[in-house]
Amino acid sequence: MGRALVIGAIEAGNLSANDVVAYDIETSAVEKLANEHGVSGAASLRELVTTCDTILLCTKPGDVGEVLREIATFGTDPNRILLISVAAGVTISSIENFIFNHARVIRAMPNTPALVGKGAAAFTPGSNATQEDVQFVSSLFASVGKVVEVPEKLMDAVTGLSGSGPGFVYIMIEALADGGVASGLTREKALELATQTVLGAATMVAETGLHPALLKDMVCSPGGTTIAGIAALEEHGFRHAAIQAVEAATKRSIALGQSKD
Numbered sequence: 001m002g003r004a005l006v007i008g009a010i011e012a013g014n015l016s017a018n019d020v021v022a023y024d025i026e027t028s029a030v031e032k033l034a035n036e037h038g039v040s041g042a043a044s045l046r047e048l049v050t051t052c053d054t055i056l057l058c059t060k061p062g063d064v065g066e067v068l069r070e071i072a073t074f075g076t077d078p079n080r081i082l083l084i085s086v087a088a089g090v091t092i093s094s095i096e097n098f099i100f101n102h103a104r105v106i107r108a109m110p111n112t113p114a115l116v117g118k119g120a121a122a123f124t125p126g127s128n129a130t131q132e133d134v135q136f137v138s139s140l141f142a143s144v145g146k147v148v149e150v151p152e153k154l155m156d157a158v159t160g161l162s163g164s165g166p167g168f169v170y171i172m173i174e175a176l177a178d179g180g181v182a183s184g185l186t187r188e189k190a191l192e193l194a195t196q197t198v199l200g201a202a203t204m205v206a207e208t209g210l211h212p213a214l215l216k217d218m219v220c221s222p223g224g225t226t227i228a229g230i231a232a233l234e235e236h237g238f239r240h241a242a243i244q245a246v247e248a249a250t251k252r253s254i255a256l257g258q259s260k261d
């Protein structure tokens with residue numbers, strides 16, 4: 001996710017590669033980003049924290065505690081740093097507690113389409129985050145897609161919907177293509193048509209402002225093919241499966257925030 005955000009923001013012109021310093025315990029990840037996108041690499045977390053005033057924390061939720069505990073040993077004034085965490089489930093208060101409670105923290109939930117400028121992100125500022133911090137984060141995420149501010153209690157729901165959602169939609173695209181192949185199309189043509197269909201339908205919702213139910217009605221000719229397909233979707237619980245997927249991901253986000261680290 002860190003790569004997607006950094007590359008997306010550089011390509012959008014919001015960040016200059018000269019202003020980005022990357023650190024990862026896997027040095028190959030930093031080398032790849034440095035070689036392909038011109039960012040600098042830090043040799044240690046200490047070097048990163050002493051060099052940068054804004055830290056985009058993109059480790060897995062279970063590694064956040066370890067990273068923050070290490071940062072706390074550097075004796076850096078925590079108020080100097082804006083810490084933006086994208087870790088699923090990890091609460092602002094738990095981050096503040098790790099590095100003293102006057103840290104400037106923003107909890108965010110982006111998604112990987114940020115890489116191509118079509119991300120969907122939400123964020124919640126911690127109580128010490130300034131207006132400038134909020135503007136910086138809004139502008140960073142706006143440069144790679146859409147961004148909304150939400151109360152922290154909704155961040156797990158955002159994680160279940162737009163954070164995890166690309167994974168659900170990829171399965172839908174793959175499954176639509178499978179249906180095309182089952183009906184006789186080549187795999188290549190089926191995938192091309194399935195992808196463009198999802199892109200086109202999403203763009204219709206976004207650009208017409210019409211409710212998806214109304215757009216759905218416009219596709220259904222009386223006695224036609226679409227309503228036959230929709231009847232099959234309903235019979236097999238597609239709508240229920242989509243709701244359950246978002247709810248399961250939301251519950252998992254809550255559980256990640258409640259685990260010890």
Ligand SMILES: NC(=O)C1=CN([C@@H]2O[C@H](COP(=O)(O)OP(=O)(O)OC[C@H]3O[C@@H](n4cnc5c(N)ncnc54)[C@H](O)[C@@H]3O)[C@@H](O)[C@H]2O)C=CC1
Nearest residue numbers: 001024025026058059060061063086087088110111112163
């Ligand atoms: N993958 C996604 O679509 C999204 C992920 N997120 C969040 O982003 C975070 C990262 O997720 P992914 O990118 O999927 O995982 P990932 O496993 O691809 O990336 C995590 C990176 O952290 C590095 N790392 C681990 N411990 C470290 C340490 N102590 N110091 C420095 N680097 C360390 C790993 O080497 C790895 O490169 C998670 O907290 C996740 O909840 C949020 C939104 C979407």
Ligand SMILES: O=C(O)[C@@H]1CCC=N1
Nearest residue numbers: 088159162163164165
């Ligand atoms: O699967 C995950 O845990 C991360 C958070 C949201 C999307 N990917």
